[in-house]
Amino acid sequence: MSTEQHAHHPTPAQYWKIAAFLAAVTAIEVAMFYIDRELGLGFLNAAILILLSAVKFIVVVGWFMHVRFEKPIINRFFAAGFVLACSLYLVVLAALGVVVIRGG
């Protein structure tokens, strides 16, 4: 990786802030698990948890794996594998009659 590319990378202090954000999102996820047990949020809980994990996923891939700062071809390779896997297995789950997200 060239020095020019590194120039755009976050600083160690920014990495700590990103990690604190990820830890906070994880804490919210765990809190949602217990809130759902008490209130039975059902589909809303599932939607929020999937959204929160998607946020963590994007932050780790974008900032820690530096996809945001890499050449677009890397982004495309990685996204292609992810989209292919999601599409394929969602079709499999749908074909076998499995409801991925279940209401409470």
Add this chain to the structure above:
Amino acid sequence: MSDLAASSAGADEVAVAGATAPEPHHDEHESTGIENRKLGMWVFLSSEFLFFGALITNYLLYSNRGGFEGTYPSEIYDIPFTSVSSFVLLMSSLTMVLAHNALSRHDQNGARTWLFATAALGSVFLGGQVFEFYEFIDVYGMTLSTNPAASAFYVLTGFHGAHVAIGVIMLLSLWGISRRQSGLSEKHGLNLELVGLYWHFVDIIWIVIFTVVYLLSVPPS
């Protein structure tokens, strides 16, 4: 082009052009402008989505399918314990990126320290998984063959754990090289970047597993 082929081509050029021939170039770039090994790692990680996708799909198919005897994983998850494990693995991604950052600033001591911290956090996560498996088997009697849900759970989390173990071995290898050679060379710097990509990937797979398998667990119907 492989290193061998590059060396061979370089030798031919020396024979033809004498002292003006370019020095052999070890950082191989194809038309993408990215090191071959780095591009290879990204393609490998991309293919790993299909591997783990199959295991997660398998778990979703069987996790709450009733009609089988024995304990189901969703009945015995210890969410507080797994939450701490998840936090540990998440923080290991921080230490990994700090190791990479330190090396890019030529801070060899910092890189070595953060590498060791990453391996240590990975080992803590693995220890947690071994404890969880031990508890499930010894206390609740849920083995690999208890029911399809248990099998799917152990295969999914077991393969993820195996990936973490391989990552820890690679991290400790780099740490050992850094200690022996008083720092990582440019070549090993790329290795650290590749191991870092692998490590972050293992982390994002756990982000998905933690949500789908643990937090969205549904009791057997």
